[in-house]
Amino acid sequence: MSVEFKDYYETLGVPRDATTADIKKAFRKLARKYHPDVAEDKQTAEAKFKEINEANEVLTDPEKRKKYDTLGADWQNAGSYGPPPGRQSSGQPNAQEFNFGGTGFSDFFEQYFSGASRYGFPETGFGPDVQAGPRDRRGSDVEGDILVTLEEAMHGATRPLSLQMTDPQTGKSEIQSFQVRIPPGILDGKRIRVPGQGEPGRGSAPAGDLYLRVRHAAHPDFSTQGSDLYHELNVTPWEAVLGAEISVPTLDGNVKLRLQPGTENGQQLRVRGRGLPKGKTGERGDFYAVIAVQLPSKINDEERELWQKLRDKSNFNPRSA
DSSP states (O other): OOEEOOOHHHHHTOOTTOOHHHHHHHHHHHHHHHOTTTOSSHHHHHHHHHHHHHHHHHHTSHHHHHHHHHHTTTGGGOOEEOOOTTOOSSSOTTOOEEEEESSSSOHHHIIIIIOOEEESSOTTOOOTTOOOOTTOBOOOEEEEEEEEOHHHHHHOEEEEEEEEEEOTTTOOEEEEEEEEEEOTTOOTTOEEEETTOSSOOBTTSOOOOEEEEEEEOOOSSOEEETTEEEEEEEEOHHHHHHOEEEEEOOTTSOEEEEEOTTOOTTOEEEETTOSOBOTTSSOBOOEEEEEEEOOOSOOOHHHHHHHHHHHHHOOOOTTOO
């Protein structure tokens, strides 16, 4: 299967020598524009949101970016790319090839940065508790990635997926279509097991299972650590010094936070129970607003005069012992 090359730099609108900070900034700007919750054309926005998430996933990961830059060194002169040698992980030269549909990642990403992999029981082995004849063999398990938005992780969702299996010797393909339930509170890096949706078994032996590694889609406003949500809260110097009451977004509505006078840069304000659900317990993680004091990049003459007055009158010296 050949796939079309994806120019991730073009997707994010950044040069090929862009820094990681530049890439993250470009992603946040586009993500706010195309996030399905705020865009008018939700269907188009959802597709674009997945594209920029995929580009961000590759370009902000040093190893993935290095691999991508090596692969795309001559991208202008290349029309399409086939799967790299040895992308199956079963160790069998004639192992079936697997391609997903509906995971949120493109074919290009699946081929080079994820790749549905076959693993599990060897050709001559059987799964536990499987009683089968000499010509029967349990199907191998299959593993791949699935992109899950934080909204899906918060509320749960059901996604239609497909898995295409191709025999490299005969070229014959078989497509399985099914529904996958994403449970509320699913954590980044966890796997979702879909019983019986792996490689078909031989004879009377059962099919293998499908395991989907959850990848939380990057969000323009939030990040996760376990079940906890984090939000970088930009504040002005005077809000940090004098204190303020600020409306802060969370995944299920705004909350008002009170900054105490003298709030420091990097300080974390916690709101209990506003993170992701913790399984079936009914409990939720916490929400953290991380203070980021911002300075104005441009000031007018009147503002400059006020800053100068503050400098002349203030006794504050951060370098004093």
